[in-house]
Amino acid sequence: GAGVSQSPSNKVTEKGKDVELRCDPISGHTALYWYRQSLGQGLEFLIYFQGNSAPDKSGLPSDRFSAERTGGSVSTLTIQRTQQEDSAVYLCASSYSGTGTPDTQYFGPGTRLTVL
């Protein structure tokens, strides 16, 4: 079956521009996560969606970052007025329920964002 897909795979943008990153989770997975991996760092949690519940946005680094999940499926991460420090690989993951014993998270290939 299809795994988690993300688009674009690479994005180069100029400082100050807005970008949108897309994630298509595995069909039937109710939980969706966004992470960021900056150069030489581990994965940093950004945001979590679970069904129709309010998302956990506690990991978003600033108010320039926002995310939405439409119809409980596709998610878009938006970064406004991008800065050079936003350059990183943005990873999306989905899991069956996100509850109980850590649900195995299935990751997409990521979007490499470069802000010039």
Added chain:
Amino acid sequence: DQQVKQNSPSLSVQEGRISILNCDYTNSMFDYFLWYKKYPAEGPTFLISISSIKDKNEDGRFTVFLNKSAKHLSLHIVPSQPGDSAVYFCAARDSGGSNYKLTFGKGTLLTVNP
């Protein structure tokens, strides 16, 4: 403040030998630990996990050991194969926090030489 530490950025091992990847943590509230493997240009994939109530979990060539008193865990791969060459991330869940939120280490690049 790094709560999950993988102090070795890289490790090189000969094919057929044992690979030992180490991970230390500082948060005593962590109750579940996971290892993920990542190939270039791919997302991390789940490899093996262990609950804090256990000290060992084995799955084929992969074994994870947990030493709670030392706040240390390790992943053993025996025998190592060239296809095991990847970045390995250690991750942990905080029992006092959200059960879905994982804290990751920076990863260790394992190279298995033929």
